[in-house]
Amino acid sequence: MKDFFDVRAPTYEQHMKKSVEDLNAFYTSISRAFPCTSKSPRILDLGVGTGLELGALFQRFPAARVTGIDLSQEMLAELEKKEHAWMHQVQLVPGSFLEIDLGVSEYDGVISAMALHHWIPEVKLDLYRRVRRALIPRGAFVNGDYVEVADEAARRLADFRATAQNDRHHY
Numbered sequence: 001m002k003d004f005f006d007v008r009a010p011t012y013e014q015h016m017k018k019s020v021e022d023l024n025a026f027y028t029s030i031s032r033a034f035p036c037t038s039k040s041p042r043i044l045d046l047g048v049g050t051g052l053e054l055g056a057l058f059q060r061f062p063a064a065r066v067t068g069i070d071l072s073q074e075m076l077a078e079l080e081k082k083e084h085a086w087m088h089q090v091q092l093v094p095g096s097f098l099e100i101d102l103g104v105s106e107y108d109g110v111i112s113a114m115a116l117h118h119w120i121p122e123v124k125l126d127l128y129r130r131v132r133r134a135l136i137p138r139g140a141f142v143n144g145d146y147v148e149v150a151d152e153a154a155r156r157l158a159d160f161r162a163t164a165q166n167d168r169h170h171y
Contacts, residue, residue, distance in 0.1 A: 001118065002071045005049070009074035012050055016114070023052070027113065030144040031056040034109050039063055041108035044134060046097040046127075047115025051079040051090075053144070057111070058086040066090045067107075069097040098127060102134035110135060113144045 040063035048068030110131050
């Protein structure tokens with residue numbers, strides 16, 4: 001998956017603008033979904049990519065501190081190119097959020113935007129448990145992503161399992 005996103009990093013944002021009906025409303029809704037009352041929340045972003053969700057997040061929480069994890073160095077490089085005033089409040093961590101220690105009671109909130117649909121339910125369940133441990137009491141997890149109807153999800157999962165060598169072998 002790293003190679004998949006490394007290759008697409010330069011055109012990723014253009015792709016997303018074409019693929020998501022109202023991209024700004026989508027990312028704004030992720031930031032609005034946080035019930036957080038802290039003026040400077042600590043937020044973990046799983047699959048930060050080029051940081052499309054960060055503008056709306058910093059608009060709502062100007063003093064937020066964000067840790068963004070992404071396995072694609074090229075996606076992180078695209079994010080670093082953007083000279084946003086809030087970049088000094090962002091710590092970028094290269095690697096897989098499936099493997100990196102997320103900590104215990106470290107964050108007021110965890111977000112993920114368009115990243116978790118790449119994983120099968122068992123992998124996501126393990127991640128959700130780790131996310132829960134990473135959140136402070138009353139912390140919130142907000143996931144903005146694609147959702148399939150049950151029949152389509154079951155068909156795709158069956159197709160994946162018929163061809164998969166393991167739960168992480170391909171996009």
